[in-house]
Amino acid sequence: MSVVEHHAAELSPRISEASVADYIALLKPRVMSLVIFTALVGMMIAPDGLHPVLAITSLLCIAVGAGASGALNMWYDADIDALMSRTVNRPVPRGRITPGEALAFGLTLSFFSVMTLGILVNWIAGGLLAFTIFFYVVIYTMWLKRWTAQNIVIGGAAGALPPVVAWASVTGSLAPEPIFLFLIIFLWTPPHFWALALFRTDDYARANVPMLPVVAGPDVTRLQILLYTVLLVAVAVLPWPLGYFDAIYGVTSLLLGAGMLRLAISVYRHREGHAALQATRALFKFSILYLFMLFAVLLLDVIGAAFVRLIWS
Structure with a gap:
């Protein structure tokens, strides 16, 4: 057009x-x-x-x-x-x-x-x-x-x-902390949306939108989801050992990351039938929870610290 x-x-x-x-x-x-x-x-x-x-x-x-x-x-x-x-x-x-x-x-x-x-x-x-x-x-x-x-x-x-x-x-100004937040969302986006695209492939094909499952096929998409999830989990944990975010964030990131990896592996392994559909939908839904919880921990940490200062002031 x-x-x-x-x-x-x-x-x-x-x-x-x-x-x-x-x-x-x-x-x-x-x-x-x-x-x-x-x-x-x-x-x-x-x-x-x-x-x-x-x-x-x-x-x-x-x-x-x-x-x-x-x-x-x-x-x-x-x-x-x-x-x-x-x-x-x-x-x-x-x-x-x-x-x-x-x-x-x-x-x-x-x-x-x-x-x-x-x-x-x-x-x-x-x-x-x-x-x-x-x-x-x-x-x-x-x-x-x-x-x-x-x-x-x-x-x-x-x-x-x-x-x-x-x-x-x-x-x-800018600083490492917001850059880490940027990277987390940036790396989270591909596995989140490609999981959606796997069970909406017909939609994108009908509209001639070159989403990865349409262009490269579902197997390549599953591999890319797994690779990006591994990278996401690694980058999301990184601010903890570097000293930008605290241990509460670090442990939460590890636990949530383990959940994301488990589901991404499930998507990679299950390639046909109802099991494949369940795996992609589970990853899509959990990815929303993953991002929300990761950011919520940072928010609660700030609120908690402010509350402690208020009590002891």
Whole structure:
């Protein structure tokens, strides 16, 4: 489909049937919730802290920026979303929101989230948020997703940046801690999404999206899932011996990593029938718990330390 054909629908004069719920769906609230949580952890582990009003402002800007990325993604991907059972009920392919409205909504949110974060907090954080939106929409959605089976690997950088943006909103700089958080999410993304792609292969094939199982086959995908999981577990543990995160985090990381490895090995071993489907779904579900628990431990550690200081002060 040419660029002209892809966006011709934007000129349609029909009246939108969108409700508030449709616009909320356009923001990809599930993805947004993960972004808010990882950004909160990046903010809380940063030294010195931030004024509560500025902290809330920063989180809201990061959340709105993530929602803007989701809206622009749905605008551009409306044609392939309409072909996939997982995405066919999104507001644009359903006709609830016109492509032009989705584009305008996404651009407006992008502009105001970046400008608000830059003006009220600092321009390093604002610039990183702008780059995150650009990377997700232009580099991943418009280019990588339809061009290469490595779309998730490279594109995962966009989803890994929110804790870095949050850290920068507090400190105005970068440091090893947010880089580790970035690497954890970056390396977590391929096994998480490839597990989904293994039991959604027909969807991606129908939409002509070159996901790894479609292009290279399920066996290669299973091997890549295992390799990335091994790398993820190693990198996730690394901040502990290097002294950036404490032993509670380190032990939790080892235990969760053992669970991820066990499930990744199960996916690699079970290649046919119901057992293969169960293995991929189990890994997909556990991967969400893995990331949540890993970041939750860091958050609870900060809260616990603050509580102890409050008691002894």
